[in-house]
Amino acid sequence: MRAWIEIVGSEIRLAGEWTISGMADLERKLAELPFSGETSVVAQDIEAMDTAGAWLLHRAVQGHTLEITGLKPGHAALVKMVAALDMAEIAKPQSRGILEKLGVAGWRMLSQSGGMLSFIGEATLALMHAIANPGRIRWKPIWRNLQHAGFDALLIAGLLSFLMGIVIAYQGAEQLTRYGANIFVVDLVGLSMLRELGPLLTAIIVAGRSGSAFTAQIGTMKVTEEVDAMRTIGISPMDQLVLPKIVALLIALPLLTVYADIMGVLGGMIMASFNLDVSYTDFIDRFGSSIRLSAFLVGVGKAPVFAAIIAVVGCFQGFQVTGGADSVGRQTTKSVVQSIFLVIVADAIFSVIFSLVQL
Amino acid sequence: MSEAILEIADLCTSFGNTVIHDHISLEIMRGEVFAIAGSSGCGKSTLLREIMLLQKPVSGSIRVFGREVLGLDDMEALDFRKGCGMMFERGALFSSLNVLENVALPLHEHTALSQDLIGEIASIKIALAGLPSSAKFKYPDELSGGMRKRAALARALALDPALLFLDEPTAGLDPLSASGFDELVLHLKRSLDLTMVIVTHDLDLLWHVADRVAFLGDGQVLGVGTMMELSKSSHPLIREYFYGPRGRAAREQAWKQK
Numbered sequence: 001m002r003a004w005i006e007i008v009g010s011e012i013r014l015a016g017e018w019t020i021s022g023m024a025d026l027e028r029k030l031a032e033l034p035f036s037g038e039t040s041v042v043a044q045d046i047e048a049m050d051t052a053g054a055w056l057l058h059r060a061v062q063g064h065t066l067e068i069t070g071l072k073p074g075h076a077a078l079v080k081m082v083a084a085l086d087m088a089e090i091a092k093p094q095s096r097g098i099l100e101k102l103g104v105a106g107w108r109m110l111s112q113s114g115g116m117l118s119f120i121g122e123a124t125l126a127l128m129h130a131i132a133n134p135g136r137i138r139w140k141p142i143w144r145n146l147q148h149a150g151f152d153a154l155l156i157a158g159l160l161s162f163l164m165g166i167v168i169a170y171q172g173a174e175q176l177t178r179y180g181a182n183i184f185v186v187d188l189v190g191l192s193m194l195r196e197l198g199p200l201l202t203a204i205i206v207a208g209r210s211g212s213a214f215t216a217q218i219g220t221m222k223v224t225e226e227v228d229a230m231r232t233i234g235i236s237p238m239d240q241l242v243l244p245k246i247v248a249l250l251i252a253l254p255l256l257t258v259y260a261d262i263m264g265v266l267g268g269m270i271m272a273s274f275n276l277d278v279s280y281t282d283f284i285d286r287f288g289s290s291i292r293l294s295a296f297l298v299g300v301g302k303a304p305v306f307a308a309i310i311a312v313v314g315c316f317q318g319f320q321v322t323g324g325a326d327s328v329g330r331q332t333t334k335s336v337v338q339s340i341f342l343v344i345v346a347d348a349i350f351s352v353i354f355s356l357v358q359l
Numbered sequence: 360m361s362e363a364i365l366e367i368a369d370l371c372t373s374f375g376n377t378v379i380h381d382h383i384s385l386e387i388m389r390g391e392v393f394a395i396a397g398s399s400g401c402g403k404s405t406l407l408r409e410i411m412l413l414q415k416p417v418s419g420s421i422r423v424f425g426r427e428v429l430g431l432d433d434m435e436a437l438d439f440r441k442g443c444g445m446m447f448e449r450g451a452l453f454s455s456l457n458v459l460e461n462v463a464l465p466l467h468e469h470t471a472l473s474q475d476l477i478g479e480i481a482s483i484k485i486a487l488a489g490l491p492s493s494a495k496f497k498y499p500d501e502l503s504g505g506m507r508k509r510a511a512l513a514r515a516l517a518l519d520p521a522l523l524f525l526d527e528p529t530a531g532l533d534p535l536s537a538s539g540f541d542e543l544v545l546h547l548k549r550s551l552d553l554t555m556v557i558v559t560h561d562l563d564l565l566w567h568v569a570d571r572v573a574f575l576g577d578g579q580v581l582g583v584g585t586m587m588e589l590s591k592s593s594h595p596l597i598r599e600y601f602y603g604p605r606g607r608a609a610r611e612q613a614w615k616q617k
Contacts, residue, residue, distance in 0.1 A: 020470060020480075020518055021441070021518075023472075024470065024471045024472070025471075027472055027473055027476055050519035050551070051480070051483055051484070051487070051516075052480045052483075055483055056476070059476075059479070074552070077550070078551075081550050085483060085487065093496050322500070323454055323499075323500035324454025324455075324499065324500055325455075326454045327454070
């Protein structure tokens, strides 16, 4: 049953169920009512009322000198109680002006970079400390992280670079056949996979898989005060949470890269034999003579740097979590975007350096 | 007062091989404050979760407002849930919303009222729950434990439910805040004509606030009645619970006041 209002002469009759579910269109009707000195409000037909209904009634007659008659004692008490509540209007916190927002964002970015720098310093110190005291290295979390970040990523990293190898060979095929230079598909696939795509693709996959997991894990542990509990027991979160992740990724990412290289070249090789009539033996012969070892080493050499970037960013963003679930989500997003961005920037810097030293 | 608002009959729950509820039956009357007590792990919170359809029992029936709630489809369940409010043990406030938005969320979702009116109704609930207006624009992580509980209560009250479930409302509160919460529950009961089901360990809350108490243990209801009746029970588990050192202190204090 709904709430309704009737106007009979100078009498306003209120009736029905003045509850949150019954008063949908009441608000507008009440605002339109012609309250004046002579109107009387009769409320004897109100059958049910909750605080929302009581407030609506109180709000409507507020400021008018009206008497409400016929209100049931329980309902009258409710209206009285609602009216008596301390509803002192608190000014909403002012939203910031554009200049202030800009300043705050800039300051936050600066202090974040500072925090990141000091985090890198702390992590390096902890790493040196661990190398100096190898007995204190925590192997168990390292193994666990190796499994999650390394072994479990084999399938997806292998599959993606295999497909990438196929795509490169396929795209190159048309151009190469036009010049009768079919055999150069080996150079195309080999160099691009080994030097650039293998390491980059693997790093991006790992950043998405493991960097986000690092942030979410540490962030959630921070929300549930597990990180603080660790500190009170005398275990440094740096040693227990951060170092194993960095060490594990430093080991896992180069290995994954080698694996991705193999799978990528394999993909290219299969495509080459299908589309370009380059047999497997020709492919492997050409590969041995035209791709220098340096191409492979340049690619794999980048992997530890990418690993350090992903692990440090992932852990740092985890420690930046404050508050609750919302913040965990925000920092995880930030972690993935930042680590992929930094990986690509680092890759660009490597390219410049390598071209300067002519590798 | 004699009309049953919530009837649980022959309810069985088990997790794997662990039997939590073994043919439990309870009846809760309109307008009473009904407490469910019992030692940790006896399935008190599970019972609440089952009534709110967050978890499925193995068998049995739960009737709320005279309607069987087990096996409701999604639309009917939504309808049923709108008539009930639940306050979770740790508050479960949405961390991305401030207190006012947390309380206003169910109103925005389920009513067609104007923005202003929703804000005012939410403010009423916040004031009813005993929070100062200054807390309105704070986020959950800026609130103390006691304030968080009150904010959670305000959200549970948002849709003016006839039936309110409180899971450990005073757990983790200092004695002063806890007794403040006792007062609040009594005030709400008097002024809003609410039926409340409270899961609690808090002996003071049991003595001062609850009209009737059900004591769960060994998967069964070991006793139902007023605290006076329960404290005379001869069941060893109940005696242990009420006549332990803390139970005695709370009982003596309650008797002094009566």
